[in-house]
Amino acid sequence: MMAELGLCALWLAAALAGLQLLAGGLSLGAKGSDLAGIIRPVAIVQGLLALAAFGALVLLFVNTDLSVKLVADNSHSAKPLIYKIAGTWGNHEGSMLLWVTVMGLAGACVAVLEHRLPQRTLNATLAAQAFISLGFYAFLLFASNPFARLVPAPEEGNGLNPLLQDPGLAFHPPTLYLGYVGLSVAFSFAVGALVTREVGPAFARAMRPWVLGAWIFLTLGITAGSYWAYYVLGWGGWWFWDPVENASLMPWLAATALLHSASVLAARDALRTWTVMLGVVAFSMSMIGTFLVRSGILTSVHAFAVDPTRGAFILALLAVNIGAALAIFALRAGSVAEGERFAVTSREGALVFNNVMLTSILGIVLLGTLYPLVTEALGEKVSVGPPYFTPTSAIFALPMLLVLVVGPLLRWRRDRLARVRGLLALPALASAAGLVAALVLGVPAGLPLVGLALAPGLAVASLLPLKGRNLAHAPLPLWGMVAAHLGIAISLFGMACDSAFSQETLIAAREGESARVGPWTVRLATVGPIAGPNWTALEARLEAHRADGPVHTLTPQSRSFWAPAQTTPVSALLTRADGQLYTVLGDEVRDDKGAPTGRWQLRLWWKPFVPAIWLGGLLVALGGVLALLGRVAADIRRRRVEEKIAFRRNHPKGEQ
């Protein structure tokens, strides 16, 4: 029953999206349309219906209703509740339903909250949003119905991939989806502004909070995903340039560029067409990411189903959406008047540089991600990894970070470098200190050395915009910028430290034996069995201590799940102020006849300051939150003032 209700809600939501598109389209005609009034309410109800459909699927998973094919394929009655819920989006159909739900809710939020834009522009925006949604509804209903029944119902479900049975999974995909799909709002705004020829500061101010919101979620999603990969895979790395990671990085790069160019457009009325273009590109990257991940053409733990029809369907959606947006862009870009001019040495100039570098990195990541697909079509199998991505993206990232030191100090419109030269002494000093310290510690020439030199300077420079200001009265968006730039510096420091100072030990130890890694001595105390709700494991007790320091206990496991039957290592981490001790338990060593020898494989890492990578990421997201709060508060204040003025005008004195 629940499945049928969910399907029903999904069909209704799709029908309303059609109505929303129709009404929005008609309202743009010369005479307008009587239907224009229903656009807002329809958008709201459409979002709620999509949410209802998603709620129905969550309930089916919670109750483990095995007569539903999706549940039988991906769940198991013995799973803990949190993984039953998370299992809803741990598969292809469920994750696509989550996608349209977020998209519908985003449209509903625009309909409820957005009051600054001209009515026509808003109608066009909601119509564009409905257009994209409609494609994804069709994809769900015709090519990946999550509510399909299975007759007869099996006795037990197939279970969930053990790698995905992790608390991180419960939050990582929804967070990322909020970011991906939030960018659809920026896309719709860009299309709406182009169609109604309203590309200007008002459009940028209206779009900015939505971009900020999406960008915050993307930042959090990428940070969480990176940490998840770091401790779940047990490989000790935090970024693998896996296509799926790239699929989340590309929209982030585009959104970061968009955020900065929207600031220029809002403050200075420059970079008009560029901002609109970035709005289209950012969501296009979200869709390309979805195509890469969901079509199954890539090897990944995220690639749920290898089904060519689905891949073709998403590819068609991608072509239609991006093609339509680019066509509108081509038709209207010429009619967008050139914005205000500015000198090269100015805040705008620095932001343009940042934008060009970000888009270049985006291009490099995109080409590297698509290259294996192209060569495979030509009959050659290749994979592209860190040896390509790291140096080529660094070529563009480093100049960008250098300009990041200066940019926030420059004035809008026109400035002289001589004016800020005095201020730059501090970051230069910090960088020199970082460089000397790294050289003393014996870091060889290379990217880690550059990172260790750059990070302190960048950190100091990020605080300089606060200099000479009354901190209590500094606007929130300024604090946001400072926090985000400082976060980049801290993250960079963590990355450089991980590359420069990580130490690894790989041994086979008997119970009672010790190994050294970095400053730590790690003793394998015991190895014993342990049982969980749907797994059994071998658990090692490791006792780690530094010089005369206290003894810490770590318990890495080698965990065997029953459904599906799979073994996966579960690493154990010890976090200290100056780094992380990372331990993985492998197999018991067997001799050539297959008899156990009582020696256990252990892989140990000491990673100085590695948590800075994710702390920096969180700080970047916090910066976004501060900026968003500041912008929203300013909007509310402005609206209050406008209301007051309107009230006074309508009610002259004495009439009250």
Place this chain on the structure above:
Amino acid sequence: MKAKHQRLVLLSVALVALIGAGLLAIWALRNQASYFYVPADIRAHPPAEGKAVRLGGMVQRGSMHNEADGVTVDFIVGDGKASVPVRFSGIRPALFVEGSGVVAEGHLGADGIFHADNLLAKHDEKYVPREMKNMTADEARKAVAETR
């Protein structure tokens, strides 16, 4: 800037940077992409020493040998036509056994041994590395023929 068409200048600067990035990417991809080899390929056209490549095939039965250090394993990957000795130090994936399919990421050393930094073994049907979809133990030869 006095230029009358600042938009044009900005556009050309952006285009130059993007085209530069594209050319750099293509150049780097030709040098840095890691190619997929089966043993017969790697024997016929050995990659440059130390260049990162991937080797796919079946772990030959009876070829797996544990070194005394307990963490290094030597084995032979074959495709029915040729075979390559492989050495790997680290924690092995759970389904890495003799007779199963494997993709080894690493490089060919001067000693003729393939030094693997990472092993991808066949997981269950849903999450199998794509290169090994068809590599069940029984279908090894057929699978290798398909990968070529």
